[in-house]
Amino acid sequence: MNRVFAFTRRNIKELLRDPLGYIFCLGFPLVMLIIMTLVDRSIPKEAVTIFHIENLAPGIAVFGQMFVMLFSALNVSTDRSGTFLMRLYATPMTAADLTAGYIIPMLIIALIQEAITFTAAFIISVIIGNTLNLGAMFICMLTLIPSALMFIGIGLIFGVLFSEKSAPGLCSVIISLGSFFGGIWFDAENTGGVMLKISKCTPFYYCTKSARGAMALDLSWKEYFLPFIIVIACAVVVISLGCFSFSKKMRADLG
Amino acid sequence: MLAVKTTKLTKKYKDLTAVDCLDLEVEQGELFSLLGVNGAGKTTTVRMLCCLAKATSGEAYVMGNNCDEDKKEVKSIVGISPQDTAVAPRLTVRENLMFMCRVYDFDKQKCIQRTDELIQTFGMQKVADSLAKTLSGGWKRKLSIAMALIGEPQVLFLDEPTLGLDVLARRELWREIESLKGKMTIILTTHYMEEAEQLSDRIAIMIGGRIAAIGTLSEIEEQAGTKGLENAFVAIAERDVEQ
Numbered sequence: 001m002n003r004v005f006a007f008t009r010r011n012i013k014e015l016l017r018d019p020l021g022y023i024f025c026l027g028f029p030l031v032m033l034i035i036m037t038l039v040d041r042s043i044p045k046e047a048v049t050i051f052h053i054e055n056l057a058p059g060i061a062v063f064g065q066m067f068v069m070l071f072s073a074l075n076v077s078t079d080r081s082g083t084f085l086m087r088l089y090a091t092p093m094t095a096a097d098l099t100a101g102y103i104i105p106m107l108i109i110a111l112i113q114e115a116i117t118f119t120a121a122f123i124i125s126v127i128i129g130n131t132l133n134l135g136a137m138f139i140c141m142l143t144l145i146p147s148a149l150m151f152i153g154i155g156l157i158f159g160v161l162f163s164e165k166s167a168p169g170l171c172s173v174i175i176s177l178g179s180f181f182g183g184i185w186f187d188a189e190n191t192g193g194v195m196l197k198i199s200k201c202t203p204f205y206y207c208t209k210s211a212r213g214a215m216a217l218d219l220s221w222k223e224y225f226l227p228f229i230i231v232i233a234c235a236v237v238v239i240s241l242g243c244f245s246f247s248k249k250m251r252a253d254l255g
Numbered sequence: 256m257l258a259v260k261t262t263k264l265t266k267k268y269k270d271l272t273a274v275d276c277l278d279l280e281v282e283q284g285e286l287f288s289l290l291g292v293n294g295a296g297k298t299t300t301v302r303m304l305c306c307l308a309k310a311t312s313g314e315a316y317v318m319g320n321n322c323d324e325d326k327k328e329v330k331s332i333v334g335i336s337p338q339d340t341a342v343a344p345r346l347t348v349r350e351n352l353m354f355m356c357r358v359y360d361f362d363k364q365k366c367i368q369r370t371d372e373l374i375q376t377f378g379m380q381k382v383a384d385s386l387a388k389t390l391s392g393g394w395k396r397k398l399s400i401a402m403a404l405i406g407e408p409q410v411l412f413l414d415e416p417t418l419g420l421d422v423l424a425r426r427e428l429w430r431e432i433e434s435l436k437g438k439m440t441i442i443l444t445t446h447y448m449e450e451a452e453q454l455s456d457r458i459a460i461m462i463g464g465r466i467a468a469i470g471t472l473s474e475i476e477e478q479a480g481t482k483g484l485e486n487a488f489v490a491i492a493e494r495d496v497e498q
Contacts, residue, residue: 002357002360003357003358003360005357006354006357006358007354007358009354009357010343010346010350010354013345013346013350014343014344014345014346017345017386018345082339082341083337083338083339083340083341084341084342084343086307086337086341087335087337087341087402087403088358089307090305090306090307090330090333090334090335091330091355091358091359091406092327092330092331092358092359092360093358253307254306254307254308254309255308255309
């Protein structure tokens with residue numbers, strides 16, 4: 001376990017010393033939160049409800065997690081591109097130590113990001129006179145943990161399978177598709193038709209839906225538990241695939 | 256007991272034979288150089304000895320431990336400084352060393368003691384709190400070697416340790432490597448003749464994955480019938496091509 005902590009500590013330090021991490025993981029979601037609140041204030045209140053702070057905050061939180069995926073992919077692919085991992089392969093560290101050491105720091109970053117996003121959302125909600133429920137925010141933050149793990153898992157898989165140049169590009173594709181099909185910037189439910197059917201085939205839709213259900217304190221089966229269970233299942237599958245692909249790649253590197 | 260012993264060690268990548276039936280014996284405490292041009296099989300040999308690559312056939316032993324069957328034991332007694340400077344760029348010199356101490360499961364006190372010891376040994380006091388990415392090539396190599404020494408290895412592998420360094424940095428690193436002589440077995444790969452000549456107790460010239468000549472400098476000169484390692488290397492390489 002000490003080796004996992006050592007590697008976790010190393011990864012957290014490296015991530016926190018990368019200015020891009022602050023810009024993308026924290027800055028960008030916060031900027032989008034402010035801009036979309038301004039957009040919401042500029043359009044008729046009943047026209048688009050998706051940008052109301054209680055809907056916007058969970059959506060932005062999911063959006064931010066997609067950047068954690070990007071950093072997860074970058075972290076792994078950069079280590080793979082040099083000989084640093086090779087050095088660690090020659091030590092008593094195992095594949096399990098290394099994968100845990102990649103996942104834990106990203107989860108910590110995702111939790112910090114969530115806390116900052118929701119704190120900012122709460123401040124905004126107070127300013128605009130639509131104060132968010134603190135209990136609902138807390139349940140929403142807990143609800144978002146499996147989706148954070150799912151995005152970290154996707155990042156791990158991309159980092160293992162692709163180079164440090166192609167992994168970020170692929171993550172950008174996921175960020176675009178995820179924001180679109182996750183219904184972060186529009187109400188997927190109200191679009192209906194093929195768009196809704198496609199959205200429902202992606203895990204992103206359920207990430208946003210369960211988070212919004214939690215924020216609305218609508219903990220019904222349809223609005224909360226079903227999407228939440230789907231996200232948990234996806235997280236388990238993706239994280240398992242990530243661990244498997246890392247371990248397989250390590251064996252191939254040592255072959 | 257020999258520090259390193261290989262018997263008909265072979266590594267093939269599809270149609271390419273990187274290492275071909277290598278028989279090698281290295282005594283404990285020796286500084287042994289694998290000399291050869293790029294693609295001669297030096298790095299592949301080191302990788303197999305460090306359990307970083309699986310031999311296609313043949314056997315390799317490090318301090319009596321089989322590299323294929325006793326990987327855990329081998330990994331606990333070897334240290335490697337890879338060809339590229341394998342350091343964590345956004346950690347300081349001290350943090351890099353502390354990280355490696357924790358990888359070897361040292362307690363807090365030993366982590367601090369070992370880190371300070373290596374900073375002292377390599378004269379890295381003035382860069383100890385600088386981020387690794389800001390260091391010059393020479394300092395990075397020193398850090399890389401220091402990291403390889405953290406686990407107090409019995410056998411240290413230095414893969415092209417001075418590659419790409421300027422002449423002053425290279426000479427300084429030679430002095431550091433020379434200071435390690437006798438304290439552990441060192442296997443060094445290089446394609447710089449002067450480096451092998453200056454540092455090694457014995458040299459093996461590798462050509463096309465095989466050992467074309469092995470011995471002390473004078474023994475190699477005798478085998479080649481020339482004076483100086485560079486002339487001997489060229490003579491042996493040409494003879495090998497003709498055969």
